[in-house]
Amino acid sequence: MSSVLRRTVLTLLACAAAAAASPALAQAKMKVAAIYTVPVEQQWVSRIDKALKAAVARGEVEYVFSENVANADYERVMRQYAEQGNVLIVGESFAVEAAARKVAKDYPKVAFLMGSSGKPQAPNFSVFDNYIQEPAYLTGMIAGGMSKSGKIGLVGGYPIPEVNRLMNAFIEGVKEVNPKATFTVSFINSWFDPPKAKEAAFAMVDKGVDVLYAERFGVSDAAKERKVLAIGNVINTQDKYPETVVASALWHMEPTIDAALAAVKAGQFKAEDYGKYSLMKVKGSELAPLGSFDAKLPADLKAKVMAKQQAILDGKFTVKVNDAAPKTK
Incomplete structure (x- = not known):
């Protein structure tokens, strides 16, 4: 190896070692x-x-x-x-x-x-915040169309705006399909107490409720045991409850997180409200695929839901944001 080539190789090796050791030279995470x-x-x-x-x-x-x-x-x-x-x-x-x-x-x-x-x-x-009131409205339409008794139950964690707006959107969706529907609302005052949520749901089913809004874990278990339907929230659990969870409003945090990371990386992070990144038009939320219930929904109901979804995406229909605590009615 010539002295020039040797010096070139040594220089490249030194640069590589420096890059590995120095955040300034390497791509820092x-x-x-x-x-x-x-x-x-x-x-x-x-x-x-x-x-x-x-x-x-x-x-x-x-x-x-x-x-x-x-x-x-x-x-x-x-x-x-x-x-x-x-x-x-x-x-x-x-x-x-x-x-x-x-x-x-x-x-x-x-x-x-x-x-x-x-x-x-x-x-x-x-x-x-989880501004997923748009798909929550769509799941309400499905619940209203699938309920035989017209009695809908909602079990939530706490009556705070983040929960209330989703429940209210769901209720309005139900009422669009079934204006005569009645609602039983209960809050368990916990963010994670599946047994308590399950008991609250059991009490509703005992009163004739045949569709449950599962804002908390435990509600879908109660629905499965009592053979009634459930509507999921934030995540899709239909794989665990294929005969129970008819639809879900999904929240995707990727647009929110990615926007924040980009701002930090660019040195432009500032105090902002990132709620807009949870809307359907930016893929921050969606109506989950109907999966095992796709063939079980009446064709006219499915058509209404899909038309409303398109109207939301086109900006022709706006789901009202109502942060007031929903009540049994």
Whole structure:
């Protein structure tokens, strides 16, 4: 090997070693952390986790998370992740708004993207929510058309805007198909208590309800045992309940997460409301494929639902956002 070639090879090897060791020369991955107050498999946070894992698979981020974090411990965990160099922290601040916003003020160079009922807080506290009222309306139409008794039951976690707007959209969808339908509404005051949700659903079935809106885990189990129908929320569980879950309103967090990551990467992250990324037109939500119920829906009902879906996508029909707590009626 000539001395020139030897020097060239050694130089290339040195550059490669330096690139491997130096974030400035190598393509550095963004460090992202998430904080969940419930188990990561709970439907709402599982959608955030799924979207962040997709970014990991693309090689864009390093991702860590904490689950089952108590409200009293939330601020400490947020500060810990901020101190560890994470450039984006994702979480749910519904029950810890004051603490979460305080942490964001203390770390202005860190981007915070939090599930929240409140407004964005300059300069770095952005909010998001599951604005999936559009497919929720469509599932309501299906429920109204599939119910034989006209009695619909809804079991939710807490009567907060994030839950209320989906229930109200579902109810309005039912009423479009069956104006005479009646509704029984119950909140279990927990984000993750399947046995309690199941008992609430049993009580409704005992009163003649034959379609259940499963805002929480446990409701579809009750529907399966009592041989009534269920409407899913946020995730599609029809594979587990092929004879029970007739339709679901799906939430896709990928548009929200991807928009936040792009803003952080470009150095342009600011306090914004990311709710718009949950709408159907940007693929932030959708009516799940009907699957095992595709052939069971009456043709006229399916046609009405598909027409309404197209009207939503075309901007010709807007699902009203109603954050008021729904009541039994």
